[in-house]
Amino acid sequence: MAEEADGIKLEQRHGKARVRVARVWRNDHNGSHHFVEWNVSISLLSHCLSSYHRDDNSDIVATDTMKNTVYVKAKECGDRLSVEEFAILIGKHFCSFYPQVYTAIVNIIEKPWERVSIDGKPHLHGFKLGTEKHTVEATVLKSGALNLTSGIVGLALLKTTQSGFEKFVRDKYTILPDTQERMLATEVNASWRYSYESVMSIPTKELYFTKKFMDVKKVLMETFFGPPETGVYSPSVQRTLYLMGSAVLRRFADVSLIHLKMPNIHFLPVNLSTKENPSMVKFKDDVYLPTDEPHGSIEATVSRITSKL
């Protein structure tokens, strides 16, 4: 909301970024501990104009208070909950506890701690760090209106064949040859919006969004790789991205939109030669030079066409 005074327009928010909290739940009947580590960022839209216009802080919710609230709420959560539920709970708190707060935007990054298995047996209290992170952004309004977006960051995927790129624009600047055989590597960053538009309408099933996160990841990976024995041919990163995004929309009725960012991380063919030895290393789809700079950058948003009726 923009507010005006003295012919000057002001749009403002304030919050606390990167509040780190870890929570253990020890109450599983079989002695199994559950553990999460969250990095929480809160941004509040609130009526506190006098702090900008005058030296009057009487309407400011201190960012230090916001930080403390994260720990209080983590303590109060006696049962395991998804990172999405925690973000919504924090957002609801700020909107309902403070009259001047009209919107709370809560971003959380969950570190990928995974339970370890020793000799195939899940450890009761041992965890190791995985790679891709689970993110959430919950925007909660005082009215209870909700915008919920979950994401995955840093899902590095690679396949050694079943990828090509050909028949693209060829002009006087083009060197890249057509190919039907190349490596395909990317680091998927995905974020998807859920269709729940009110804090009252979110599913109450235990760990619903945690499971959904794992299911979305599975669909993204299955679509990227294809069946284990045969794979699936990718004619471009663009096509594969579209198939991945539309598979998620087809599979999950409560996902209304997905944004995918898929850099094309190049593995360059290695050919080495000297005058004496013209084929010191001749590339036969075997030896590559991995690079990350420069890389192709391909991103798109795939969403449902909603009926205007």
Ligand SMILES: O=c1[nH]c(=O)c2[nH]c(=O)[nH]c2[nH]1
């Ligand atoms: O899948 C690809 N998409 C592109 O847009 C592109 N451009 C390029 O040089 N290589 C590739 N590969």
